[in-house]
Amino acid sequence: MSGSDQSTMTKRAGVLAKNAYGKSKVRLTKVTRLKDRHILKEISVAVQLQGDFAATYDVGDNSQVVATDSMKNTVYVLASKHPLDTIESFGVDMVDHYLKTYKQISGVTVRIVEELWHRIVHDGKAHAHSFYGAGAEKRVAEIEGTRQSVVVKSGIEGLKLVKTAGSEFWGFVRDENTTLADTKDRIFGTSVSVEWLYQNARPDYQAAYDGVRNAILECFASHHSLAVQHTMYEIGQLALERVPDISEISLVMPNEHRIPFNLQPFNLENKNEIFVTTDEPYGLISATLKRS
Amino acid sequence: MSGSDQSTMTKRAGVLAKNAYGKSKVRLTKVTRLKDRHILKEISVAVQLQGDFAATYDVGDNSQVVATDSMKNTVYVLASKHPLDTIESFGVDMVDHYLKTYKQISGVTVRIVEELWHRIVHDGKAHAHSFYGAGAEKRVAEIEGTRQSVVVKSGIEGLKLVKTAGSEFWGFVRDENTTLADTKDRIFGTSVSVEWLYQNARPDYQAAYDGVRNAILECFASHHSLAVQHTMYEIGQLALERVPDISEISLVMPNEHRIPFNLQPFNLENKNEIFVTTDEPYGLISATLKRS
Amino acid sequence: MSGSDQSTMTKRAGVLAKNAYGKSKVRLTKVTRLKDRHILKEISVAVQLQGDFAATYDVGDNSQVVATDSMKNTVYVLASKHPLDTIESFGVDMVDHYLKTYKQISGVTVRIVEELWHRIVHDGKAHAHSFYGAGAEKRVAEIEGTRQSVVVKSGIEGLKLVKTAGSEFWGFVRDENTTLADTKDRIFGTSVSVEWLYQNARPDYQAAYDGVRNAILECFASHHSLAVQHTMYEIGQLALERVPDISEISLVMPNEHRIPFNLQPFNLENKNEIFVTTDEPYGLISATLKRS
Amino acid sequence: MSGSDQSTMTKRAGVLAKNAYGKSKVRLTKVTRLKDRHILKEISVAVQLQGDFAATYDVGDNSQVVATDSMKNTVYVLASKHPLDTIESFGVDMVDHYLKTYKQISGVTVRIVEELWHRIVHDGKAHAHSFYGAGAEKRVAEIEGTRQSVVVKSGIEGLKLVKTAGSEFWGFVRDENTTLADTKDRIFGTSVSVEWLYQNARPDYQAAYDGVRNAILECFASHHSLAVQHTMYEIGQLALERVPDISEISLVMPNEHRIPFNLQPFNLENKNEIFVTTDEPYGLISATLKRS
Numbered sequence A, B, C, D: 001m002s003g004s005d006q007s008t009m010t011k012r013a014g015v016l017a018k019n020a021y022g023k024s025k026v027r028l029t030k031v032t033r034l035k036d037r038h039i040l041k042e043i044s045v046a047v048q049l050q051g052d053f054a055a056t057y058d059v060g061d062n063s064q065v066v067a068t069d070s071m072k073n074t075v076y077v078l079a080s081k082h083p084l085d086t087i088e089s090f091g092v093d094m095v096d097h098y099l100k101t102y103k104q105i106s107g108v109t110v111r112i113v114e115e116l117w118h119r120i121v122h123d124g125k126a127h128a129h130s131f132y133g134a135g136a137e138k139r140v141a142e143i144e145g146t147r148q149s150v151v152v153k154s155g156i157e158g159l160k161l162v163k164t165a166g167s168e169f170w171g172f173v174r175d176e177n178t179t180l181a182d183t184k185d186r187i188f189g190t191s192v193s194v195e196w197l198y199q200n201a202r203p204d205y206q207a208a209y210d211g212v213r214n215a216i217l218e219c220f221a222s223h224h225s226l227a228v229q230h231t232m233y234e235i236g237q238l239a240l241e242r243v244p245d246i247s248e249i250s251l252v253m254p255n256e257h258r259i260p261f262n263l264q265p266f267n268l269e270n271k272n273e274i275f276v277t278t279d280e281p282y283g284l285i286s287a288t289l290k291r292s
Helices: A004-009 A054-059 A068-081 A087-101 A205-222 A228-242 B004-009 B054-059 B068-081 B087-101 B205-222 B228-242 C004-009 C054-059 C068-081 C087-101 C205-222 C228-242 D004-009 D054-059 D068-081 D087-101 D205-222 D228-242
Strands: A014-033 A038-051 A105-122 A125-146 A150-163 A188-198 A246-255 A258-260 A274-277 A282-291 B014-033 B038-051 B105-122 B125-146 B150-163 B188-198 B246-255 B258-260 B274-277 B282-291 C014-033 C038-051 C105-122 C125-146 C150-163 C188-198 C246-255 C258-260 C274-277 C282-291 D014-033 D038-051 D105-122 D125-146 D150-163 D188-198 D246-255 D258-260 D274-277 D282-291
Touching (some): A014 A068, A014 D246, A038 A068, A068 A087, A068 B274, A087 A105, A087 A150, A246 D014, B014 B054, B014 C246, B038 B087, B054 C228, B068 B087, B087 B105, B150 B205, B205 B228, B205 B246, B228 C054, B246 C014, C014 C068, C038 C087, C038 C125, C087 C105, C087 C150, C125 C188, C150 C205, C205 C246, C205 D105, C205 D125, C274 D068, D014 D054, D038 D068, D087 D125, D188 D228, D228 D246
Antiparallel strands (some): A014 A038, A105 A125, A125 A150, A125 B125, A125 B150, A150 A188, A150 B125, A246 A282, A282 D014, B014 B038, B105 B125, B125 B150, C038 C105, C105 C125, C125 D150, C188 C246, C258 C274, D246 D282, D258 D274
């Protein structure tokens, strides 16, 4: 247990098979002060590095280690030089910076979560510098770069949706562990997480984000759902139709159950009106659609 | 420690000075199915009762105790009969129910938190039965009733706001524990909690809610702020001016600091653009304004 | 809405009835480096001030305002001079500091939450400088001081407890909204929050904390419970008996229900073994006992 | 968008590349009532199924779908028949159940999180049926089964640790984005997450858990650390040495920084005693060691 001495001289039980390190929750607000209005961006950045770092694990030799504190500084330094127009372009720049600057680094993963701020509207006009927060919903991006390639993933997390009609669930497996009744009219509540990949080298990240988000809202509202899977699939298809830059889309949707409350013991009828809102247990459904 | 025997026969060290009990986080979704559209309400209810319950504490005699499970049932039963137009009117009905039904109850407090769901807009039209969630912001109400009176408090929690101009902070006490610099241009970020009381017996709860919420947004956006306190006070004044039903308003606003990141070590200038977003520590400012 | 001009010259709708401000979540770790071992304290401090601060609300005049940033500094400065033996004594010092230093302050409330760290035991010996964290359970103190008096409250939050025998609940009100069955053998799960006041000017804070915590554990384990109220009352009595410094004790205990899972549809019997663990809804029971 | 008709008849933009679904947060408490004492287990189960489910996505045909509600029932049914001695053995049984019962299922992943309850000790004796909760720390297991193989992973999450001596960090890359000073004496605070794989078909899960947990505590306390990576590696080595059943171990350790507070502006010296406790940003370090 005495560390470096022992570890270099005796045969150890294990070998280092994988390693990575970095800094998480580097939170940044950038205000771009245009003449007629301010642009507000608030992001949280996580960076992970892979590369030639075995010596720090093995003997505590940190000579190849970029300190995570320096990684934090780098987020702010790079953000001061970058327009932060999209989190994707900022992430690509950051990956590029690490691969160009440090030869010991073989791979970089940058994950960015963006808080969504909307302009306060007053007297029918969007305010120049005052904003309200969207809350649970976030825009996200993950950029993975190596010496060979850079892959950009974009996404949305926490988009809460409920529809009170147009959702059925019946005809599923009925066996000894089944107690759920068939239903032709249930509440469908969820919180959409979605991620997509690009097929073009220079996609329009903002248009893709807008296109996917609209496809989710439109399809969720109008699709007649026979299962969460069914609607999720339609959302994926619509997104691929609408956004040509996307090559692949992955959706994860919890089924946040609203359970009809049994009013019979109280001599009342529940006309599909009164439900227990639940967080747990919850269904969890996922799918990946690739462009065919 | 052997419970009931000992407690009735020997002099105990203490006497029961206060007691209350109830059920919290009773979560309910109600769908009102109108011809042309559905109305969706999602609430979480907490009920607390006070009254003649000493025997359950003292000797475990539960004969006067309304089980908290029954209190849960009651929320769903009453909601099936109530339009749930406002959480205030529902809370008043629930308080009324307990005081009328059980003579051992001297006081009832009902607190209701409402999730905010907005209609999905598609092709310029608000959808009839599909909704997205507002996230962090909630509408709240607390109704306290006794044999003598019922007091209704209404409120908003978690309304996240940021303004990137029109906020100063200077001229404060400067002494040996002060290191903060004066500033004529800072970011002002907060998450407003507000509660108000009514001066009329039959106020328009919905109009009060709309009026206060608009006053907050408008004043936050347009007021030139010399301190969080200063803006909070103006919000309170504007709400009292705009909403005649209100007698008193209390605001709590954290100061969610965005701290300029020091770029000098990197030979860069921070032109009031790059900030560290922080959660803690945070300022916490409060005020109550009464109608004069 | 134009702020200071208007507010001083016209009659406003409201008057400032109450105000307070301060800093929350000031987090501090102190290591006291003794010869043979280190003492580790980790606390989170919230300070709120009341006093002559109307001008900052009314016209943005901050000349009487101690900046919350300075309040943050003060926590670290005072902690560097104080042994931090108990959070109560540190809080009393901080209240004292504010009242002595600033004549515009009429009242100070300091709330301190202490993370609990225990020494790692290895080869039967408590380690000199290595610790593991207790998790959810915290020690808390709240000190309220004015020009007239200082009141110290101590407490424990988040002490999670479960007993699987010795808990009944029956004989409660049975009416049209009741569906719960009587039970002579239920699981009793809770998370105790407790606060107490002192009757002596110089109490032994550490002994009081140890005495109350032991009373909770002993009484919860051994008391035959006929209701959450019943056990809570016995805990309060035992604490008052054991800890002479205490004048009053308040307990809040959620009833974190474990609901027997109905195995009948699966042709199985549930011999009081299989339960659904739930977070919501939950019972919430409270009591205050004063020394008689 | 009209769902089933369209989707079967026209060429769609995408094809379903991956899919899975299941139930999460199925929470269960089991009490095993032995003669002399009770055994308390509290777990949260998540199940995910993969297989021949394309029809539910494509056209809403649920005939192959095991409802997630039935999956919830199955957890309770299986737990009533299983001793729940370890979460690993329970998870293996559950995977087995799904693969044996439903031929449309090709893969099952079961993840179980166990709350840790310890017996209350009173008068030097562990109580027979009363327990207190460990809080943040959990025991976890993940079992992945296909028609070909079953892989068991075991783990620990949220084991909070701090050491106030024996931790250095220096000699790292120093360049234009570096501002962190070298240190020979820093606080090392973390919250360990660890997962391991087995090399034997019938490992002793409980012994492995105990062995790894002890290795973490012992190594963290006694290792002289030159980096988080350095200590993490030693923990991995010690675990592999001590627990022969393990083939591979992965550790993730955040660096939860305690930052020395600068007391110079207040004419005080910080003798490495006063620190700002921070949650964000945080370092995040990981490693996988394979048996060599």
